[in-house]
Amino acid sequence: MRVAMLLLLAAFWLAGPASAEVQEVYDFDTRAEEQRYQQLISELRCPKCQNQNIADSNAPISKDMRDQVYRMMRQGASNEEIVDDLVARFGEFVQYKPPVDKRTIVLWAFPAIAAIGGFLVVAGVLWRARRRNEQDSALSDDEKRRAERILKDQGGSSDR
Amino acid sequence: MKRVFLFLPLVVALAVGIFLFAGLGKDPTKLDSALIGKPVPEFSLENLADPELTMDTSVFKGEVSLLNVWAEWCPSCWDEHEYLMHLARDKGVRIVGLNYKDQRENAFRFLNRLGNPYETIIFDPEGKLGFDLGVYGAPETYVISADGIVLHRHVGVVNEQVWQQELLPIVNEARGES
Structure with a gap:
């Protein structure tokens, strides 16, 4: 029984890194930065797989968008600048939270x-x-x- | 006077019904490009056939063009290719290709098998220009004016119906203006 438990634990331990490969790994200087990144990618919508955010989506376009979010964060862009940049490319569709203006x-x-x-x-x-x-x-x-x-x-x- | 209020639910139901009915025929997977009315984003990429040749937005200057985003790995691109051949050969439409996230060998194999309708092809292996254009699913076809302005985007296969009903009117209008 104990051996079985150990084997099971070992299996989980080995499986951990394998499943982490699904999403690319980015380095962040601080925990706060990483949370900001997670927050951003969970609020942006994938234009291809329409009811997923880019955090959940495996579509190549979502990966490109995550890359762009990360790149802009590294360059010191604000959340607003990052969202505006993606909206300029893909349209307001990518925002789960529409901006408050005359039409909305x-x-x-x-x-x-x-x-x-x-x-x-x-x-x-x-x-x-x-x-x-x-x-x-x-x-x-x-x-x-x-x-x-x-x-x-x-x-x-x-x-x- | 109070009788009038009894019709209120009917009026509300009709209004909601008309609003929802109008949305029925729309395909939610087809998004309007955010670039309509704006110039094609700046780029500097190799030509597919000639790596020495660097291409930029000047490729669109002077004539109304279609910009067709394609790749060998994209199944629908195989489907629409015959029609693109027809447009280029028989209708004299100028088509610029954007080879998107593809490999040179694969792209050449594709063209060798199906023919080459493109006047020139931009090679974008990392999808940089594709990203700036907001490409989210190949094939996509853009109508670009003679001064390099994005006029329209069609997501999906181009066929006779799409050409006649969607693209041709825009192309004709753009040609008339220039």
């Missing part, structure tokens, strides 16, 4: 519009319901006296 403002504002709209509908329904209740329960003094009399009579009759 409806898209960005839609959650807020939907929330406010929903709130207004609920508020309207509640307000109307409450007003109806008030109207129904609003009895004139005469009606109240009559109602009390009727209730009293009924109370008396139930004693019989």
Whole structure:
């Protein structure tokens, strides 16, 4: 049993480097830089395999794009510059997060519009319901006296 | 007045339906090039046939051209090649080739077997110009104006239908202007 476990561990240990070859390995000076790289490539979309980001995609074009991200990072480019550079080549399609501008403002504002709209509908329904209740329960003094009399009579009759 | 509001869901459903219906026929894998209306990116690459000859954007100057991105390893490029031969031979279309991420020997073998419709071929083994053009799937065909401006991109095979309906009108318009 112990031997089997050791063999299994050895197998995992050997398999580790083999699977790491799927993606190219880049050197980063700091951990923060590497995280920035990972963040960038997870936000960029592969134009060939359309529902993958370039971090997940094995398409050659994604590798080229990762290379470009890495190269530009090395040259000290900001995140914005890197994304703009790729958008200039491949179009806005490669951005999972569309920029806020005239054409996309409806898209960005839609959650807020939907929330406010929903709130207004609920508020309207509640307000109307409450007003109806008030109207129904609003009895004139005469009606109240009559109602009390009727209730009293009924109370008396139930004693019989 | 309140009756009118009863039709609101119907109106909303119709609006959404029209919006979605308009999107039905579109192929989401065909993207517009980001370079439309912009000059072809600067490049300096070898000629496929002659490594001594360095090519740059001046290859597009003076005449409306098609820029066809191809490679020996690309199956659809084999499919469209016959039609490109027809365009070059019978219709007098100027086609510049961009041999994309390929090897010289393979490219020559391809041309020897199927013929060469290209006026000249740019050799881009690392896909540098391809990357700058935003090539994401060979074959791709660009219409380039006589002053080197990208007018249109077609992703995928060029055939009679694509030529007649998509590319020819743009080529004709560009020829008329210049």
